[in-house]
Amino acid sequence: xxxxxxxxxxxxxxxxxxxxxTPHGVIHTPVFMPVGTLATVKAMSPxxxxxxxSQIILGNTYHLYLRPTPEIIAKAGGLHSFMNWKxxxxxxxxxxQVFSLARLQKITDKEVIxxxxxxxxxxxxxxxxxxxxxxxxxxxxxxxxxxxxxxPATHEKAEDAVRRTTIWAKxxxxxxxxxxxxxxxxxxxxxxxxxxxxxxxxSAEEICGMDFPGYAxxxxxxxxxxxxxxxxxxxxxxIMPKDKPRYLMGVGYPxxxxxGIARGVDMFDCVMPTRNGRNATVFTSFGxxxxxxxxxxxxxxxMDSECDCYACRNFSRSYLRxxxxxxxxxGARLFTWHNLRFTIRIAEKAREAIIAxxxxxxxxxxxxxxxxDNSNSDS
RNA sequence: GGCGGAAUGGCCGAGUGGUCAAUGGCAACAGACUGUAAAUCUGUCGACGGGAGUCUACCAUGGUUCGAACCCAUGUUCCGCCA
Numbered sequence: 001x002x003x004x005x006x007x008x009x010x011x012x013x014x015x016x017x018x019x020x021x022t023p024h025g026v027i028h029t030p031v032f033m034p035v036g037t038l039a040t041v042k043a044m045s046p047x048x049x050x051x052x053x054s055q056i057i058l059g060n061t062y063h064l065y066l067r068p069t070p071e072i073i074a075k076a077g078g079l080h081s082f083m084n085w086k087x088x089x090x091x092x093x094x095x096x097q098v099f100s101l102a103r104l105q106k107i108t109d110k111e112v113i114x115x116x117x118x119x120x121x122x123x124x125x126x127x128x129x130x131x132x133x134x135x136x137x138x139x140x141x142x143x144x145x146x147x148x149x150x151x152p153a154t155h156e157k158a159e160d161a162v163r164r165t166t167i168w169a170k171x172x173x174x175x176x177x178x179x180x181x182x183x184x185x186x187x188x189x190x191x192x193x194x195x196x197x198x199x200x201x202x203s204a205e206e207i208c209g210m211d212f213p214g215y216a217x218x219x220x221x222x223x224x225x226x227x228x229x230x231x232x233x234x235x236x237x238x239i240m241p242k243d244k245p246r247y248l249m250g251v252g253y254p255x256x257x258x259x260g261i262a263r264g265v266d267m268f269d270c271v272m273p274t275r276n277g278r279n280a281t282v283f284t285s286f287g288x289x290x291x292x293x294x295x296x297x298x299x300x301x302x303m304d305s306e307c308d309c310y311a312c313r314n315f316s317r318s319y320l321r322x323x324x325x326x327x328x329x330x331g332a333r334l335f336t337w338h339n340l341r342f343t344i345r346i347a348e349k350a351r352e353a354i355i356a357x358x359x360x361x362x363x364x365x366x367x368x369x370x371x372x373d374n375s376n377s378d379s
Numbered sequence: 380g381g382c383g384g385a386a387u388g389g390c391c392g393a394g395u396g397g398u399c400a401a402u403g404g405c406a407a408c409a410g411a412c413u414g415u416a417a418a419u420c421u422g423u424c425g426a427c428g429g430g431a432g433u434c435u436a437c438c439a440u441g442g443u444u445c446g447a448a449c450c451c452a453u454g455u456u457c458c459g460c461c462a
Contacts, residue, residue, distance in 0.1 A: 035414075035415065038415085090414090092414050099414090220413090269413095275415065278419080280418095281411090329418075
């Protein structure tokens with residue numbers, strides 16, 4: 001269980017294709033994992049997620065702790081059973097909420113004391129709390145409780161987050177080994193370090209020295225330039241274990257995924273396909289489209305004629321824009337459907353290309369075709 | 380036919396002598412969204428101009444006033460109530 005096998009590697013870039021075995025099935029990498037924070041990938045049923053090729057989805061410790069509460073999930077028999085999802089689940093530790101809900105909390109090495117964003121009640125999060133909760137959830141992959149550093153951050157602040165993340169990783173691992181079912185759940189470590197090479201190296205050394213079955217790269221895609229993200233991935237690609245899966249947390253944006261794969265990343269997750277979908281922005285093989293745009297009003301053809309998703313096979317841009325303008329719930333569903341399928345397909349195509357020995361060509365073609373005039377990135 | 384009320388920018392609707400090119404909301408247009416406090420948020424929104432600014436505007440016409448979306452007169456249209 002939790003064996004990672006690299007089955008093909010790109011001889012030019014760092015890209016690799018692999019298989020990661022979990023209790024709920026084998027995950028073929030590279031893989032994009034839809035985010036289902038509250039035990040639902042917003043707007044999609046489990047059936048539909050399977051249809052579009054979702055191999056694994058995410059759940060969130062903090063959010064599920066508040067609602068419906070661990071008691072209810074335990075009674076339901078765990079998260080898989082509760083939400084009727086039969087494939088693997090990865091749970092985030094709540095570490096990201098230490099970052100995203102920063103205004104509501106106080107952080108010490110011991111714990112994070114924060115206020116619920118729902119009713120303001122006091123809540124104490126810690127590595128032990130997170131491991132316990134993730135045990136209740138029964139995810140296939142649990143994540144260490146970490147501190148995601150904001151961007152920009154001074155070297156001093158980033159270093160403190162690295163230091164604390166290592167302390168918390170040790171405690172996460174100890175509690176996990178003693179209390180969780182290690183036959184059914186794997187715990188991944190998380191590397192921090194912001195955009196500082198020395199901190200990335202130090203964090204990778206400390207975290208990867210703890211022998212986790214997989215390693216995540218956290219603290220990126222938080223506002224830094226794309227070039228900075230790619231540089232950090234280059235640094236980490238050299239030093240992270242090659243025989244373990246690598247998970248770039250919170251990415252993402254289609255070009256970031258492709259560039260991440262080129263730098264040896266195997267797993268990705270991001271709210272972008274689902275959130276942007278609900279807000280009527282879609283990704284296509286030739287770039288990004290705001291489907292509310294007046295220019296689509298009389299376009300009686302698909303969003304992306306190369307896409308094999310339900311929305312692109314059955315509906316015109318004109319109709320989809322109409323749904324978006326009316327705020328119809330079907331619009332949100334179809335855009336989400338498309339974006340998830342498109343993003344999952346990127347990973348599938350990358351995998352096929354790696355196995356076929358044609359990843360550099362895939363990378364070049366994708367980058368040339370994916371135009372995003374509005375992107376303020378430098379990539 | 381009589382009495383009363385109302386007419387404001389694409390729509391609804393504030394304003395009731397100067398600080399009003401005119402609050403809000405909606406619509407429209409554009410933008411943002413990267414381990415989800417997001418089916419959310421931001422900007423623009425009379426015309427021309429890069430801007431300073433200029434022009435045209437609160438049903439119509441005339442008037443009062445230094446000054447009117449706001450006061451007066453007449454007209455037009457609409458809405459009530461009574462015949």
